[in-house]
Amino acid sequence: MNPRTKSQDIRDLSQNDIRELVAELGQPAFRAKQLIEWVFEKNVCSFDDMTNLPKAFREQLKEAFAFDTPTELTKQVSKDGSRKYLLEYHDGVSVETVGMPRRNKLSVCVSTQAGCGMGCAFCATGLNGLKRSLTAQEIVDQVLHVSNDFGERATSVVFMGQGEPFANYDEVLKALRILNDPDGIGIGARHLTVSTSGVIPGIRKFADIPEQFTLAVSLHSAIQSTRNKLMPGVKKYTLFRLHEALQLYTEKTGRRPTYEYAMIEGVNDTNPEMQALCDFCEGTLCHVNLIQLNDIEGSxxxxxxxxxxxxxxxxxxxxxxxxxxxxxRGNDIDAACGQLKQRFKVQKNA
Incomplete structure (x- = not known):
């Protein structure tokens, strides 16, 4: 598929840039305040939605700027209400994102990179390697796309899709702050969760920020040799050092990290593996999420x-x-990270 032409995204401008732009276009100063509200607080993705701006002014903005939002390539809808999307950005790279409704709440799972370089044995995302990291706005746009499709506000976001968030630390933190901004999307910090495969420098930096964002760690084994096979991309970050970093995190923040443990038959569900996990966690501030591994075709x-x-x-x-x-969620659709992208590629080339 040919990449789409990229126009300058008006959301790349600062608020001061917008004030200067409005003055250059001969508009009164109060129009800058209106435009800033639409762009940064109401998070619209079309100039046509800016209903209190004159049509001529909107046409001027359209000529010079765009909302470079992703294009939906395909969507799957589960019987449980979950929706999985394959979204394409201006340069032709695509990512998956998921919307999960539950009891008047909407959780969104976002990707932080197009592809992934970590090479986890149980994940379909890494089959084609890492294409590039996403910008903060590209991450936020996934949330906005899902919200618009459901017609409701997202109440929580998990950074658990494609990619390693701490391999894209600065843009991920910027996206978290955009999502948390009370004058913008306004999602509470504790409802914003970042899941890392155990990148220790990122965990240490995350411990120093003032916001109470939630940390999750993909653990999957507390035996080093098993974890090295399952997660070769974090082999250099040993379990001993990871345990130290997580203890430092809890001491600095007082917050409880979550350990994600995808259970794989005959690999990390044996008695020694279970014992090791209990030993790793005992006496620490943590919460363990046990998950049956997604069954990936051909794995x-x-x-x-x-x-x-x-x-x-x-x-x-x-x-x-x-x-x-x-x-x-979404067991009847391509639930695991990377599955929908792989299926779409096969269908497209068929």
């Missing part, structure tokens, strides 16, 4: 049976460790 890795998941939950809770079995 030799299969999800653990539910009785093993429940057994591990009992073991953890007996050691005083808060544990939840997370129900997978």
């Amino acid at each position: 030799p890795l299969k999800p653990s049976p539910i009785h093993k998941v429940e057994d591990l939950q009992r073991r953890l809770e007996s050691r005083g460790i808060e544990t939840t079995i997370r129900n997978s």
Whole structure:
């Protein structure tokens, strides 16, 4: 597919830039305040939606600027109400994002990179490697796209889609602050969660920021040799050093990190693996999310049976460790990261 032509996105301008622009176009100063409200507070994605601006002024803006929002290539809708999207940006790269409605709330799972360079054995995203990192606005645009499609405001966002967020730290933090801004999208800090595969420098920096954003760590094994095979991209960040960094994080912030543990039959659901996880967590401030691995077509890795998941939950809770079995959403669609993109590519080339 040919990349779309990129026009300058008006959202790349600062508020001072907009004030200067309005003056250059011969508009009264109060028009700058109106334009700033539309762009930064109401988060519209079309000049036509700026209904209190004169039509002639809107046409001037259209000639010079654009809202370079992603194009929806395809969408899947699950029977549980979840919707998964494949979105394409101006240069032809595409990412997946997911909207998950539940009891008058809408959670959005966003990608932070197009592709991924971490090479996790159980993830479809890394099959084609890393294309590039996303800008903060490109990350935020995923949330806006889902909100517009559902016709409701997003109440929480998880940075758990494609890519390693801490490999794109500055843009991810900027996106978090845009989403959290009370004069803009206004999502509470504790409802904004970043999931890392265990990039320790990112965890240490995240511990120093003032906002109470939530941290999740994809753990998947507390035995070094197993984790190295499952997650080769973080092999240099050993479990011992990771444990130290997480202890530092909790001491500095007082916040409870979540450990994501995708259970894989015969790999990380054995007695030694369960024991190691309990030992890693015991005595620390943490919450463990147990997940049955998404069954990816063609992968030799299969999800653990539910009785093993429940057994591990009992073991953890007996050691005083808060544990939840997370129900997978969208099991009847391409739920795992990268699956929808792979399927779309196959269908397109068929």
